[in-house]
Amino acid sequence: MNYEILCAKVIAIARLTGNFIRKESMNFDASAIEFKGLNDLVSYVDKNAEKQLVRNLTKLLPEAGFTTEEETINSKGTVYNWIIDPLDGTTNFIHGIPTYAISIALYEEDKPVIGVVYEINRGEMFYTHKGGPAFLNNKPIRVSSRDKLSGCLLATGFPYHQFDKQAQYMELFAEMMRRCHGLRRIGSAAVDLAYVACGRFDAFFEYNLNSWDVAAGAYLVQQAGGQIMNFDGGDEFIVKREILATNGHIDAEVLETIGRHFNA
CATH class of the missing domain: 3.40.190.80 (D-Maltodextrin-Binding Protein; domain 2)
Known part of the structure; x- marks a missing residue:
């Protein structure tokens, strides 16, 4: 498995779904909100974004399973499993606060091998894959060095x-x-x-x-x-x-x- 190439394809999928979310945010109708539980909100944007991600990620790895927030699909793969949140920060999205992201992880035998977080409004793509560093928009990133x-x-x-x-x-x-x-x-x-x-x-x-x-x-x-x-x-x-x-x-x-x- 070439994780670098696979990660690049996941990034492209995240961007595509991010474009959909960004477009929907411009004319979002708050009456479309559903409640999964107390203060636990969801909209058609979450659900449709998740369906897009599942459809395109399945094309990359047909054998992989999925753990998804909106439960449009939940299946256990033998080796590979995607863990995805199509819109992390739904409450922000619904209220027009521009901080929300797509989160995609791939696990191989219960160990992470790919991680992608796409902060949609700032256009910031954070990503990493097994054997490589972490990146933000093609530039390597590191944690801070502050020690107090x-x-x-x-x-x-x-x-x-x-x-x-x-x-x-x-x-x-x-x-x-x-x-x-x-x-x-x-x-x-x-x-x-x-x-x-x-x-x-x-x-x-x-x-x-x-x-x-x-x-x-x-x-x-x-x-x-x-x-x-x-x-x-x-x-x-x-x-x-x-x-x-x-x-x-x-x-x-x-x-x-x-x-x-x-x-x-």
Whole structure:
């Protein structure tokens, strides 16, 4: 398998679907919103984008399975499996906030081999493949080198439908805001992770995320020299549905802070 060539084809597919999403954003009708659950929104744009991605990715690897957010298809491949989010940041999209992305990861025997995050409105294509570095629009990227939490810019996400740990999380936010240079909430985990990979953010943490939210972005961070873990420092971030992505220099400080509040 030539991952570089395959990755280039995935990038082309992401751009094509991104063009569709961009066009639909210009005349989006908010009455087309559906609710999958509390504050969990979806529209025809998500569903049609996912169908486009599935159709074109299937042409690349007919034998591959799919894990998809909108469940237009879900199948398990023997060796290869795509994990895709057709529109990460749906709430931003619906409200006209221009930060949302397409996220595509390919796993080979449960290991990532391709990760693509396309931030549509800025035209930023983040991508990586097995055996290569991480890129942003054809330029290699690396995580930041900052090694003190006090000088770092962090990203996170707020719980929007699972509130049982909200009090703990708000205490964690409060301390993080005091200890770091700044704390941002963009509204797309895929973009947050891509920004860690290119050094804009020094770390990102969030819980209650799904595989399609983080699979591609997490691989970007790892390929750019960063670290991915769950809140106790282990590597089961997808299974435990909690993720900490760092530049590899501030792990101890961030884990200690998270552990004191969130795992108490």
